[in-house]
Amino acid sequence: MDKLSALTMFVATADHGSFSRAAEHLGKTPSALTKAVAHLEGELGARLFERSTRRMALTEAGHIYLEGARQALQNLHEAADEIDQLQSELRGSLRLSAPPSFGPAFLNEASIGFLRAHPQIRLQVDLNEAFVDLVEGGYDLALRDGPIDLPGLIARPLTENRILLCASPDYLQRNPLPVLPETFAQHDWLIYRHPALNRNYWWLRLGEQRLRIEQPAPRLTSDSYDFLLAHLLAGQGLQFCPQWSAAPYLASGQLVQLLGEYRLEPDALGPWVHALYLSHRRSTHKVRAFIEHLTAFLGARGLS
Structure with missing residues (x-):
């Protein structure tokens, strides 16, 4: 059985809490989802769900496997998106958080240039002083002059905070x-x-x-x-x-x-302004393109 399809059906079953509801969501039959989960359980040598006539729930092994399955599917989705964007013009949405003072200082003009260069990109920029959680906030990257030693984040210096x-x-x-x-x-x-x-x-x-x-x-x-x-x-x-x-x-x-x-x-506030982004998005083409554009913009003004 196709592993990607099996993982997709397993995650859908866990999300919907039943084979029938997950099957309806995916446009498949309940028996197909049952076989997919059984195939994964046989491969792992562990049960992923506790089943009864009234309910089904993830086992401890199921919870562990669900987290890995979600990450694997997300990684594959991002990789496919990256490959697609490498072969075509940048498109889609890019969410950014930064302090308000960065706007008039350099971000306004830099963002205008980025949007002109990439007309298929939708850019959302939230200017606030709060040090946002990139995962919870759904952000692709943040510009900050504060702490950078945060788990799961990569920090790239942009300009000296002299x-x-x-x-x-x-x-x-x-x-x-x-x-x-x-x-x-x-x-x-x-x-x-x-x-x-x-x-x-x-x-x-x-x-x-x-x-x-x-x-x-x-x-x-x-x-x-x-x-x-x-x-x-x-x-x-x-x-x-x-x-x-x-x-x-x-x-x-x-x-x-x-x-x-x-x-x-x-x-x-630290000696440098950094671009912060999630470590598992280190190859995201949109994030990389924006950081490179901003670095070039600052460098042209003697600020890199």
Whole structure:
């Protein structure tokens, strides 16, 4: 008997709880499903279902085999999809999760280019701060600057998460006091609040020297990075910004980098932005194509 068909019929029987309902779902006869399950049981030397006149239930061996059968069928489905897509244009859906600040910084433009290059792709992008579970959320990949040592996930670095101190020329003109660690308290500050970031002090490095700097009382705080960025561009204070966000404004002269010889330790957000995807989808052509497109996009802007 065809093993793939037998596995399909076994999984359907387990899902529907009876041979008759599973047979109706698959468009086969109950006897065909009974034979398929019996064939698998004979091959394994173990019963997969406990049967009675009133009910049937998976045995312990059946539960174990069901998990493996589901994964095998999923792998075969994904492999067939991969082969099909290798021979034709990318198509289907791709679900992505990322922090809101990635949108205007680089993801908006990168996604537009990806959709133009692959007109048969349907892209769903959820921008939120929550560190989503890719399996439970049904996501193909996530872009994150937080923890990456998570089971079942592959992390591919995209861009360095270097933090720069920035201000607008207008602010610096109105506040000519030099910006130094010892004068921080005399300047207006725009401070991003995030559960992973320390609220009391920063760690700055100058060569081999590590400085613990008390955070000054902020002029403005927010849990929205883009809200703060708008005020930074409007000349309302100083702000620490990731390089991937500040780069276009530094290039246009809308922002100026300060204390370039210092390095702010990136705290719990980590030194890199990564693309995270499930280990069993390492060969998914759509995921790989999107990551390669995004890597090229960032590289063209000197951010890879």
